[in-house]
Amino acid sequence: MDGKSLDIKQEQLNKLKEIFPEAVSEGKIDWEKLRLTLGEDLIIANERYVLNWAGKSDAFRAIQTPTTATLKPQKDQSINFDTTENIFIEGENLEVLKVLQKSYYGKVKMIYIDPPYNTGNDSFIYPDKFSESKDEYLKRIGDKDEEGYLTKEGFFKKNSKENGQYHSNWLSMMYPRLFLARNLLREDGVIFVSVDDNEVHNFRLMMNEIFGEENFVACFIWHRRQMADSRNQDRASTDHEYVLFYKKATGALKGRDIDTTKFTNPDNDPRGDWFSADITGLASKDQRPNLHYDVVNPLTGVVHHPSRTRGWSVSKARFEQYIKEDKILWPSKPDGRPRLKKFLNEVTQFQTGFSTMLKVGFTTEGTRELQEIFEGKIMPFPKPVELIKTLVDQASGDGDLIVDFFAGSGTTAQAVLELNKEDGGNRKFILVQLPEKTEEGSEAYKVGYKTIADICKERIRRVCKRIKEEVEKKAGLFTEKKHDLGFKAFTLEPSNFKIWRTDTIESEEDLKKQMEAFVDPIRTRSEADDPDAVGAGMAWEILLKSGYELTTKMEKIDATGSPVYSIAEGELILVLENITQQSIDNIIAKKPKRVIALDRLFAGNDQLKTNTALQMKDAGIEFRTI
Numbered sequence: 001m002d003g004k005s006l007d008i009k010q011e012q013l014n015k016l017k018e019i020f021p022e023a024v025s026e027g028k029i030d031w032e033k034l035r036l037t038l039g040e041d042l043i044i045a046n047e048r049y050v051l052n053w054a055g056k057s058d059a060f061r062a063i064q065t066p067t068t069a070t071l072k073p074q075k076d077q078s079i080n081f082d083t084t085e086n087i088f089i090e091g092e093n094l095e096v097l098k099v100l101q102k103s104y105y106g107k108v109k110m111i112y113i114d115p116p117y118n119t120g121n122d123s124f125i126y127p128d129k130f131s132e133s134k135d136e137y138l139k140r141i142g143d144k145d146e147e148g149y150l151t152k153e154g155f156f157k158k159n160s161k162e163n164g165q166y167h168s169n170w171l172s173m174m175y176p177r178l179f180l181a182r183n184l185l186r187e188d189g190v191i192f193v194s195v196d197d198n199e200v201h202n203f204r205l206m207m208n209e210i211f212g213e214e215n216f217v218a219c220f221i222w223h224r225r226q227m228a229d230s231r232n233q234d235r236a237s238t239d240h241e242y243v244l245f246y247k248k249a250t251g252a253l254k255g256r257d258i259d260t261t262k263f264t265n266p267d268n269d270p271r272g273d274w275f276s277a278d279i280t281g282l283a284s285k286d287q288r289p290n291l292h293y294d295v296v297n298p299l300t301g302v303v304h305h306p307s308r309t310r311g312w313s314v315s316k317a318r319f320e321q322y323i324k325e326d327k328i329l330w331p332s333k334p335d336g337r338p339r340l341k342k343f344l345n346e347v348t349q350f351q352t353g354f355s356t357m358l359k360v361g362f363t364t365e366g367t368r369e370l371q372e373i374f375e376g377k378i379m380p381f382p383k384p385v386e387l388i389k390t391l392v393d394q395a396s397g398d399g400d401l402i403v404d405f406f407a408g409s410g411t412t413a414q415a416v417l418e419l420n421k422e423d424g425g426n427r428k429f430i431l432v433q434l435p436e437k438t439e440e441g442s443e444a445y446k447v448g449y450k451t452i453a454d455i456c457k458e459r460i461r462r463v464c465k466r467i468k469e470e471v472e473k474k475a476g477l478f479t480e481k482k483h484d485l486g487f488k489a490f491t492l493e494p495s496n497f498k499i500w501r502t503d504t505i506e507s508e509e510d511l512k513k514q515m516e517a518f519v520d521p522i523r524t525r526s527e528a529d530d531p532d533a534v535g536a537g538m539a540w541e542i543l544l545k546s547g548y549e550l551t552t553k554m555e556k557i558d559a560t561g562s563p564v565y566s567i568a569e570g571e572l573i574l575v576l577e578n579i580t581q582q583s584i585d586n587i588i589a590k591k592p593k594r595v596i597a598l599d600r601l602f603a604g605n606d607q608l609k610t611n612t613a614l615q616m617k618d619a620g621i622e623f624r625t626i
Contacts, residue, residue, distance in 0.1 A: 051205040053168040059175040067098040070541035071490040071550070077457060079464055080486030085551045086413070087430040088460065090453040091492025093405040096432045097180040099492070102547045104430075108184040109400035111191040112391060112412055114383055118170040118198045170199060171206060177405065178210050182248065184403060190217070190251035190395045194383065196241045203244060211246040217253075218245045222358040222387060243358065243391070253394040255351035263344040276329055277342040279322075280306075281313035295319055295338065297330045304331075304338055354394055361386035370409055373462050378444045378455055379409045388415035398425040407433035410456035414463045417485065421467050426484060428551075431456065460487055488550060496538045497626065535576050539565040542574055542596055542626075560586040575601065584612050588619045599625040 017024045020034060071089060075081045078088075089096050181191065191211075195203050200219075208216060225239035263273035285292040291311035295304050306312055312319060322328050322340060329339040361384025370382050388411050392402055404412035416429045435451040438444040449455045464485035471483055535556075543554060548567060557566050562583030565574040570590050575583070575597035587595060595616060602609035602625070609625070616623035 051171075051202065051209055053171050054165050055168050055172040056175070059172045062094065062172075062176040063179050067095050068495045069095050069099055069492055070495050070537075071096075071099060071544060072493040072537055073540055074489040074491055077489040078487060079461060080484075081488050084484055084486030084488055085426075085428045086416075086460075086484060086487040087428075087490065087550050088407075088413075088457055088487045089430065089432045089490045089492065090435050090451075090457075091432065091490075092434060093432045094177055094180075096492055097177060097184075097405060099544065100430075101180065101183060103544055103549050104184050104401075106184070106186055107401060107549075108403050108430075109186055109189050109397075110392065110395045110402045111181055111185065111189070112193075112388060112402065112404050113181075113191075113406045114194040114404075114408060114411075115174060115406045116170070117196045118167070167199070167202060171202060174203075175206060175210070178207070181403070181405065182210055185248040185251075187249045188251045189248040190253075191246050191248075192220075192391050192395070193244045194222075194241060195244060197238065200242050200244070207244060207246055211248070215247050215249070216244075217247055217251075218356050219243075220245060220356045220358050222360075224363045226362040226364055251395070253354045255354050255394075258347070258350050258352055260344065260350075269341070269343075271343050271345065273344040274341045277340045279313055279319075279328075279338060279340040281311045283311055284309050285311065290315060293319075295323075297338075298323060299330065302330075302334050304334075304336075358387065358390070360384070360390045366411065369414075370459070373459055373466075374447075374455075376443050376447065378447075378449065379452070382409045383411045385411055385415050385418065388412050389419050392416055392419055392427065393423075396427055399427070401428050401430065403430045403432075405432035407431040407456050408452065410459040410463075413456075413460045413487070417460075417463055417467055421471065421483070428484070429487075430550075431460075457487075457489060490550065493537075496534070496541050535565070538576055539567075539574050543567050543572075546572060546594075546596075548572070559583040559590075562586075566590075566592075572596070577601075579608070579612075581608065581611070584608075584615060588615060588621065591619075592621060594622040594624075597623075597625050 013024070013029070016029065024030065069091075071091075073081070074090075078084070178191075178193075185191065193203070193207070204216070204219075220243040222241050222243055223239060224241050225237065228237040228239065230237070262275045264275070265273045281288070281291050283291055285306075285308060288311060291313070292306045292308075293312070293316045294306070295312075295316075296302070297304065314322075319328075327341045329341055331337060331339075363381050363384070365386070366382040366384035367377075367380060369385055370378055392412075392415050396402060402412065402416055407413070410431060410433075413429050413431055416427050419425065420427055433453045433456045435453045437451055438449055438455070444455055449458065464487075468483070468485050539554060543552060544550065546567075552568050555566050556563055558564075559573075559575075560580075560582045562575065562578050562580060564583070564587065565576065566572075567574065570592050572594045573587055573590065573592045573596075575587070575595065579597060579601045597612075599609075602612075613623055
């Protein structure tokens, strides 16, 4: 009892839904469908096969709105920051995906994500009103408490099934992220997405729209539950989830290796190892009459008839050729079936198809694996490592980049690291995880993990340590060059530079204030007392927005009294602190392709700026100021 009187409107809607379920969508009446159901002769404008929902246009606007955010390195949270090629990013994944577009466009081999399933109990980022502006959105996701953690109230919205736009909210959340994710894939790149019955129907349609229906490859069914669930009133135990598999253009799986152990040579055939293969077919006489014929054993004269329901698998001419080549194994009894000698040296394809029935790991195993790493119940129901490892193994190879932007507890990172250890590969990962607060009172919160991102980072650290110990114990030797057991940690942060805002200028006085503010384009930061932190932050932002990957080598060097940042072995040089004619000459001598300097370094010295531009041009160096 909730103390409220009967909701007449809802009661009437429920009755209508019983009679016309097709006319009710997301708890609201679709009047057009109702009229069609009642037999009215309607003409629907722009009638076509399409997935549509409330807020779809806003989802497109979310894609098209650029970000000014950047990534800030967190060396104290990393392992082997200067040498590792693995990346962990803490931040809101839509903004992170936008930040990564320029540097990683078309470079990712595989994406795996395990997004919220929209069960009615999920809390995730979506606008609770579709008129929410970019600034309102950024303000909301920037809400932090006194300790600097993102507040759950400002950051997440619960998408309950009572919500009038229940499916629409989920689609609006997923669409822009998947659209941007597709940009990151190579032409032979692939994406796997875990999903369950709540949204798999909508998700197929959405993925078809983003990736193209022709690029759907398979819908894997993962057997996730070890024991049947007897708690449901309807007595149906949902023991599976799905993994949808799409390619960018040419992506494919490796398949399973064929079993070559069945090839032997018991009769010392000079042609090598062979095995006895069935040569009967699957087609009846009505279906393939040309495959139904008699064959004669040339040694005994015994005639062997085809099965009425199966026939042979090859034409009569091919069968006779096999007889001439002594490749037929004749049966000892007249009613037996001839078989084919299949030689190993004739095999051209050593892989067979990879089954869409995934029987690798259960949910309980994923929970147990995490408990073993943390020695306690830190997070419920993570995906088992074996499931993700199987997908990574099927879709990637040595040196490939794997991305997961719903990283959760970090199962994907562990899968990549363990698979590299097993096959000697050097796959790399980029993981993105929201700094979602753990529930107060939870085991994770009690032991000091305030966010899911904290759990993810710590899991990577512990897995790296464990694998290193295993390698050392087995081989007695560990080298960072062979085993990349580290990661660079970054956090999503506002730009280090001020952003010109035309929407706040309503008068001449506003314009004057804006121009005065931009005399120095550098934002005032809390680290202002630490010039090195400010300079490094700006350098990383310029590196990323210039299209360089986060694994690009960056070092601070001296250019005759003027410290500068050298990117990609001197390909790009950043001048962020001070500049003199002597340092300019020194920079030119290093022969970089590009030089970027802060415009404020030339304040009061226009002649130096003009001379610098001319000298750089003469040297064939692209020069610009910011």
